[in-house]
Structure formats: structure tokens, C-alpha cells
Amino acid sequence: MCASVLSACGGSDSSDTDAGGPEKSQDRGPITLASGKDTTGTLQGQLDRWNKQHPDQKVTLVELPESADQQRQQFIQNAQTKSDTYSVLNLDPIWVAEFAANQWIDELPAKEFPLDKMIPAVVKTGEYFGKQYAVPFNTNAGLLFYRKDLLDKAGAQPPTTWDELKQACEKVRKLPEGKGIGCYAGQFDKYEGLTVNFSEAVASAGGSVVDDKGKATVDTEAAKKGLQFLADGFKDGTIPQQASTYKEEDGRRDFQSGKLLFHRQWPYQWTLANAKDGSSEVAGKFGVAALPGLDGPGKSSLGGLDLAVSKFAKNKATALDFIKFFSNEANARTNLKVTSAAPPYTDLYDDPALRKQFPYLATLKESLDTATPRPVVVHYGDATAAIQESAAAALSGSKSVDDALADMQKNLSAAVAAK
Structure with a gap:
């Protein structure tokens, strides 16, 4: 294995890589897993298990930044230079269409994975034009973490609507x-998290960002109500001003230190916020509910991570076998137990022992069943930039909600239509 993965293994020409896909490859040897920053501290342990069993096919973790936007940038830079630095890519599902369309990742043999045991909507995130280009490592739906101790003392219930959320906060x-x-x-910083939170607000008001025909649809009353909820929240103090710079970890730290009553977050926060090592002041004091919406329970954006093989990777047979190992049900069960990551396997949500350990699993499954994907757009970078730019302007008050949505509709339409 190279002494320095980043410096010594990069920049090979595509002619040096296996010309076929992983299904046809017989090439085995060391590979890398490129993934966003492991805030759980558990990935290396899983790689160690593989490496112990496969001493001649070791996997080295290449940690990318915590920010999804920066991860995407580095993935694309690697692909555009046809570098073999990254073998297996741990991708945000919304990038799969873009990467497949640009031939940066290989088609995978769908029949060799237990996709029939996974949640159908989650499996679909790895598809492009009916072919499987990525396999779910985990999935994700946004949940409402709330301070149960404070709601109980105030005589309030977990909110199902935005109005109920504000009323509970006042109490x-x-x-x-x-x-x-x-x-x-x-997550309201100007990055992918803002696209997710904006999309959820629109869907939770009954609207969509891009419809099923691929048309931008933020010039609607529902989109206005969704963005208005967020903009008004910053204006009236429902949302603290510092949240304008929140990514996932910023909000998690503030929730754990007792600074937030309600926090929209992915399931991974459960384990960290329940830590008994003194790192969390709210351990045992919070609950989890579905996101609230305009007139009833809201809708989450579908998140998660999908595993793909780089078009330019070496040792693709090893890469394929590793994805089978890394995405199997046993690992998904372990990830849930250790990190509270949402598993893609349907059966795990009905497991009595897991439900006892993670009482929010039923709520999470319901959120996944109603979750909506972010816009599936080949030029996704342009689409999410259009959303972030206008949404951030509305939240900061530099543009009215109407003007922000008008600009978003124009720029998002151009991104969707681009060939």
C-alpha cells in the first residue's frame, strides 16, 4: 500500500485502470474508501475487520471534509483528473445521477446485492436510468429532537405543526x-444542509422543489409558506440568529449543551446526545418525533450514504467485494447499535430488541416512508447552488421571500434544463 494515499496514489491516467466494470474485473489488491469526516469514530473499526480477513486487499480510509459541498468538490476534482486515489466512494445519494451521467462511477451488478431486503425508496437513490450505480450504506430522514423534560414540565406535547412548535416554545x-x-x-448555513432544510419546509407545506416531470416548482403558494416559516423564524426569534451558520455538528453541540429546545437533525444525534461520559447535558432528557409541518406532520428530505466504485479505480474486484461486506445487514445492525445510523434494511425497524434500545425507530420508519428526495438533477451542483443562494437571502432578510423565490425559480429552471 502507498505510504501516502493522497500524494503517492493519485493522478493516474484512465488507461492505467481496469477498463471494465467491477463485475467483470478480476483485479484484487489494496483500495481506498473515500468518505466524509467520520464524526462517529467508528468507520476505522469496520475497516479493521475487513483488513484482518483480507491482509492482501486492505482498505485505507480517506477522510474528506465534514461539509457535504466540500466532499462533492473533492470527489469531482478526483474524477475530472481521472485519478485512482479514491476506489470506493461514499456518496450523498443525490449525487448518484450526476456521477453516473458523467461516467465517474461504474454500474454495479444489482443481482449480487440483497436489494429486495432494503427499503425500496432507499434502493432507488442508487439508480440512474434503471441501472444500479450505487448501493445504500445507510439511509437518513430528518427527525425532531426535543427536550422532553422541559415540555413535560410546561405541560406541552411534541408539536405536529409549526404553530404548535411556537406555542410549546412560549410555554x-x-x-x-x-x-x-x-x-x-x-442546518441553515449556506451549504447542502440549507437545501435539505428548505426542501423539507416546502414539502411540509404541501409543495415541491422540482416536480416528477423535472420542472422547477418553487413559484407556488406552498413554497412561499415553507420559506416564510423559516424566514419568520429568524425574524421573530423562534430560530436563534447563530443558527444561520449551523451545520449538523454545530447544532448537535448546542442541543447537547442545553441551548436548544427543538432541533431538526439526522438520527445519529441520538447516541451522541445520550452519551453518559459528561459530553452531553441532555442525556436521558430528550425525545424524538416526526418533523412538524404546516397543518400536520411534515416531510423529511431523504438522506443517507450510497457506496459506488470509481470509474478510475484499480482493483475493482476487491472494491465490489468490499461494498458487499460494508453494506451488508450485519454491518447495518452494528452501525445502528453503535452510532444510531438509520439502516436501509426493512427488517431491522421491526426488531423488538432494537426498538427497545432505539424507541424512535417506528417514527424514523414512518419518516422514511414519507420522505421526499431532493431534486434529481444531472447538474445538481447548479441546482443546489440556486436553492442555497436564494434561501440564504430570504433567511438573512436581504431579499423578501417573494423575490428570493422568483430568483430561485429562474435559476433552478435553468439548472434543471441544462444538458
């Missing part, structure tokens, strides 16, 4: 222990 803020607490936060 809690009247308590001595609730004075000055931040009411609600999500």
Missing part, C-alpha cells in the same frame, strides 16, 4: 429553566 420559555433557550434550529 417553556416561561419556566425558570427555559428562560432564553433557543426554540428551534436546523
